[in-house]
Amino acid sequence: MLTLGEPTVRVLTAGEGEPLIHINGISAPAMGMAPLIAGLPDFRHILIDLPGHSLAPPYTWQGRTVRELAVDVVTGTLDALNIEQAAFVGSSLGGLFTLWTMLDAPDRVSRAAIVATPATALPGSRTIAEFDSLTSPIRGRLDEIMMRLPSPRFIARFALTEAIGARAARALSDDMLDLHRLPLRLPGQAASYRALLCRLIEGRIPRPENVLTDDELARIDTPTLFVWGEDDVFSSPDRARPSVAKIPGAHLVVVPGGHGPWFDDATRCATPVREFLSVAPVPEQERDRA
Template identity: 65%
Template structure:
């Protein structure tokens, strides 16, 4: 059963790639500490840009965005326990250490000293943690949507609260593994990314969100990571960046924040972003994954920001 399901996921990925005119290659990258395996999809050529997916979302979900950003080597990371990357329960060390270890370990495995990073939700959290704890590895960062639990004022959804509940969490986890119609998955996804973005997803992109949770170990991976990040609808305090940490970030950053982001309104996050001396906030139409609402608009903002790295890299005053 799991083999057939994996084939379905791979076929959906190929159709998404074809729909957006993308030619992708796949490889696994072994990270030493923590000892995990990530899955990496690469599209295009040029300066590398690393993309980190959100919680329980696929790397190929970035397809509508990267199709509008030619001239880069887009490196899409399926984190451990996501999509077709092997399951991982995110236990042991603090989850912040694990997240930074995964991101820097991927860079080591790819032979990259530092890189520009685009992180969505959980990926934004990992990028921010890394900018604080290993600043030499992230040259610039685009944080798309609320960066998971990184900033004060963030709240989870009702389904997230249910999944972290000791009484009902295991029941909800079992339900996630059961086959269900696309309409049910689309409705559930709308809670996080907004109804317009959910309605606009192709069936293949929707399948890339829903089918991996039926693979052995993936729903458990999702719930275990969520429980490390949140208690009910509230982020655990150790996962929220302090004011001093935000003020100490030196990595240039662009926050692309949907005006209808359900996890935190951009106006509520504005003060936190303002504490980062190298950060700029751009509020855009849409929800938590705003490139699914307006790919062209988000790509224009992100492309302009990434291009500044290219100009700086060619500056004779550098190196």
């Protein structure tokens, strides 16, 4: 565990080489990205369970803006690990946190692979019925209570279907499914999930302050790859292309699958990420001359 002032993150590491930071989606465990990580050899993989996620202690995400809190959590984790700069792989909420860090602490991110819709970051992103229910004042409290209660695996598998798709949900091993469902029974974790979700969206609409503007997209000068599942429920690749085109030098690759495309086809998802990370970054002075 790493305590960063008030919030605490849980960090797992594997492998040797240059550091590669992984940040997963809301309510999901860092180890949920294991199938993707298996296709990315020769790195020191650093998997971050964000505050209130998996086995990291609960956190209510109150006070300052979520963006400020997110960037402090990311940079504070790097500081605690004595990492000045690293490459990132961020998915869903992790993609949003990575993009915010690229804007507000650009020297900390050498390059970034954003896998799946980066939460609310890009205009036109949608939400799902589960989020609409969780952010409702009354239904949300009932949902929070239900998440804390024991339930059979098939209910958790069904609940994940809306977000990641039926094929990916069926493909999840029981162990991987348990990594997603069991932490929500721990004291405070379901409340943390709901508190963060309420600060990201209102009903089924992303809060405007969490959507990047065209000017912000144009200011990103970190090498960036977007890997997008062709059936991502939160946004289609075609809907995302205009926003990605505003980021200088960014590329978008479409792969089979939904919002967690590494669960649909880990190899097809890992290949473009591995190729992108293997290219040496252009020195800053050369980018300035370009």
